[in-house]
Amino acid sequence: MPHPLSPLGIAHTAISLLPVVAGLYSFIRYQAIDTSRRSGQVYLAGLAVSVFTAFGLSSTGSFNPGHVLGILALIAAFGSLLVTRLSFLGRLRPYLATFGLSFSFFLTMIPGTVETLTRLPVANPLASGPESPVVRAVLLTWVISLLVGFALQARALRLRHRKATGN
Numbered sequence: 326m327p328h329p330l331s332p333l334g335i336a337h338t339a340i341s342l343l344p345v346v347a348g349l350y351s352f353i354r355y356q357a358i359d360t361s362r363r364s365g366q367v368y369l370a371g372l373a374v375s376v377f378t379a380f381g382l383s384s385t386g387s388f389n390p391g392h393v394l395g396i397l398a399l400i401a402a403f404g405s406l407l408v409t410r411l412s413f414l415g416r417l418r419p420y421l422a423t424f425g426l427s428f429s430f431f432l433t434m435i436p437g438t439v440e441t442l443t444r445l446p447v448a449n450p451l452a453s454g455p456e457s458p459v460v461r462a463v464l465l466t467w468v469i470s471l472l473v474g475f476a477l478q479a480r481a482l483r484l485r486h487r488k489a490t491g492n
Contacts, residue, residue: 337378341437343371348430357478358426360406365426372402372433379436391436402429416486423478431471438463 330338347368351358359365376395383389405425409418442452442460452460486492 331382333378333381337375337382340371340378341375341433344368344375344430344433345437347371348433352430352474356481357423358430360426368426368430369402372398372429375433391439394432394435398429398432401425401432405429419482419486420479423482424475427471427475427478431467434467435464438467 344367347364348358351362351364351368354364355362358368360369376399379392379395383392402425405422408414408421408425411418414421439452439455439460442457442463443450443454445451451457454460
């Protein structure tokens with residue numbers, strides 16, 4: 326086994342599944358992560374705990390790109406809560422808030438994808454590192470999913486706004 330998991334690594338992995346499941350549920354059920362719903366609240370709490378537990382872990386022995394992505398995910402997620410209160414942003418607010426939460430989900434999937442593909446299956450992992458073709462292909466899929474998903478979310482927001490205003 327190339328990278329055995331420590332007890333903290335096991336706890337972090339289990340905790341990290343919370344925002345993934347809550348985020349996927351939200352996308353499927355509500356087409357976005359909605360922090361006014363229980364799944365959105367679980368997403369935010371799970372994201373925060375997942376990022377904080379990651380600081381006790383590092384395959385390099387120090388601060389690494391996964392930690393940076395976690396911090397950026399927290400900034401994007403919690404920034405999306407702030408952006409709804411900034412009146413000078415006008416009609417952009419729901420779009421920016423939605424994008425912030427979707428982007429935070431995307432950011433969390435990067436280290437999750439790399440770690441999963443370089444550890445599983447245990448006897449013969451699918452990838453040898455972040456530069457492996459399989460990792461790059463999966464990450465490209467995540468980028469495309471983010472772009473297409475946000476385009477669909479923006480369209481739904483626009484249609485909801487038109488319906489609400491009668492335009």
